Amino acid sequence: QRQGLVQRELLLDTMVQNTPVAMLLVAAGGDGERRVVFANLAARKLLHSGWKLEGQRFDELMAAAPVEMREAMLRGSDSLFVIGNEEDDEEFSEEQVYHLSRRQFRLNGRSHELLLLRLLTNELRRQEVQTWKKVIRVISHELNNSLAPVASLAHSGAELVRRGRHDRLEEVFATIEERARHLEGFIRGYARFAKLPQPLLNTVDWGHFLAGLQRQIGFELEMPGDGASSRIDQAQMEQALLNLLKNAHEAGGEDASVGVKVTRLPEWLRIEVLDRGSGMNDSVLQNALVPFYSTKRNGTGLGLALTREIVEAHGGRLSMHNREGGGLCVAIQLPENA
Known part of the structure; x- marks a missing residue:
C-alpha cells in the first residue's frame, strides 16, 4: 500500500512538473512574510530563470517581475495581462498574453494561495486568425454581390449605347446607383462600427x-x-x-x-x-x-x-x-x- 502511495505521488509530481502552466503555492510564514512553498518547472523558468523558488519572499519575487504581472497580482482576482517582449531586434519582438487564476485555502492551520499562470498567446492568435477569416469571407461576399452586377450592367450599358438603344439606359443606371448606394451604406456601417466611442455613463x-x-x-x-x-x-x-x-x-x-x-x-x-x-x-x-x-x-x-x-x-x-x-x-x- 505504501508503495502504491509513493507511485501516485511520483505520478502527480511528474504531471505537475511537466505542465506548461506555471504553478506557485504561496503561504504566510511565522514572520508574517508570504513565501513560496512550491513552484513547478514552468514557474521557475518564468520567474527565476529556472532556479529554485521555494523559500523566496513573494513580494521580492514580484518586485523583480514585469510590471504588468505585478499589477495583475495586486488586483487580487483572476485576470488577463500582457507582457511586452523587449528583444534587441524589434522585428522579432512580441507581446505575450497570460491568464492568472488564483484560489485560496487553509492547510495545516495556515492560509495558502495557489497561483496559476497560463500563456495564451498562441491560442489567442489562432482565434484571431479564425475571426479574420470569417470577416474576410463576409466582406468578399458583400463586395462581390455589389461589384459583379455593376460590372455586368456597365458592359450591358456599353452595348446599348453601341446599338443606339438609349431608352433602356435609365434602367441600367438606376440599378447601378442602387448597388453603389448599398455598398456605400455597407462602408458607412463599417466605419460606425470601427469608431464606436467610449460610453458616457x-x-x-x-x-x-x-x-x-x-x-x-x-x-x-x-x-x-x-x-x-x-x-x-x-x-x-x-x-x-x-x-x-x-x-x-x-x-x-x-x-x-x-x-x-x-x-x-x-x-x-x-x-x-x-x-x-x-x-x-x-x-x-x-x-x-x-x-x-x-x-x-x-x-x-x-x-x-x-x-x-x-x-x-x-x-x-x-x-x-x-x-x-x-x-x-x-x-x-x-x-x-x-
Whole structure:
C-alpha cells in the first residue's frame, strides 16, 4: 500500500512538473512574510530563470517581475495581462498574453494561495486568425454581390449605347446607383462600427427608458415590481436595443409577440428581447455576432456585432438562443446600479 502511495505521488509530481502552466503555492510564514512553498518547472523558468523558488519572499519575487504581472497580482482576482517582449531586434519582438487564476485555502492551520499562470498567446492568435477569416469571407461576399452586377450592367450599358438603344439606359443606371448606394451604406456601417466611442455613463431608470423605446417601436414589456436602474450610455443602449427589436419584428413577430423582459439578478440586470419568429439554425447562431455576417438580402451584418460591442463596452455580455415553441431570445446582462 505504501508503495502504491509513493507511485501516485511520483505520478502527480511528474504531471505537475511537466505542465506548461506555471504553478506557485504561496503561504504566510511565522514572520508574517508570504513565501513560496512550491513552484513547478514552468514557474521557475518564468520567474527565476529556472532556479529554485521555494523559500523566496513573494513580494521580492514580484518586485523583480514585469510590471504588468505585478499589477495583475495586486488586483487580487483572476485576470488577463500582457507582457511586452523587449528583444534587441524589434522585428522579432512580441507581446505575450497570460491568464492568472488564483484560489485560496487553509492547510495545516495556515492560509495558502495557489497561483496559476497560463500563456495564451498562441491560442489567442489562432482565434484571431479564425475571426479574420470569417470577416474576410463576409466582406468578399458583400463586395462581390455589389461589384459583379455593376460590372455586368456597365458592359450591358456599353452595348446599348453601341446599338443606339438609349431608352433602356435609365434602367441600367438606376440599378447601378442602387448597388453603389448599398455598398456605400455597407462602408458607412463599417466605419460606425470601427469608431464606436467610449460610453458616457449616467444612472438610468429602465422602466422610464423602455417606455420611451415603446413610443418608437412596439413590444410587450415585463419589468420587476421594484424597478431597476443601471449606469449606461442612454444613446448607445437605445441603438443596441432598437437593433434587436427591429430584428425581432423582421423575424415575423407582431407587436404582441415581440417582448422585452427585465430581470434583476444578484449584482446584474438581465434584459431579454424575445420574438416568436423562426429562430436560427446552428450555423447562423454560431456566426450571427461576427461583423458583416448577414442572412438578409440587403443586410450589412453589423447590427448584432455593434450591439455586442456596445454591451461589452458597458461591462456586460450578450448571448442568444432559440426559444422553446419557436422564436429567439437575445439576452443582455449588465452590472446593476441599485
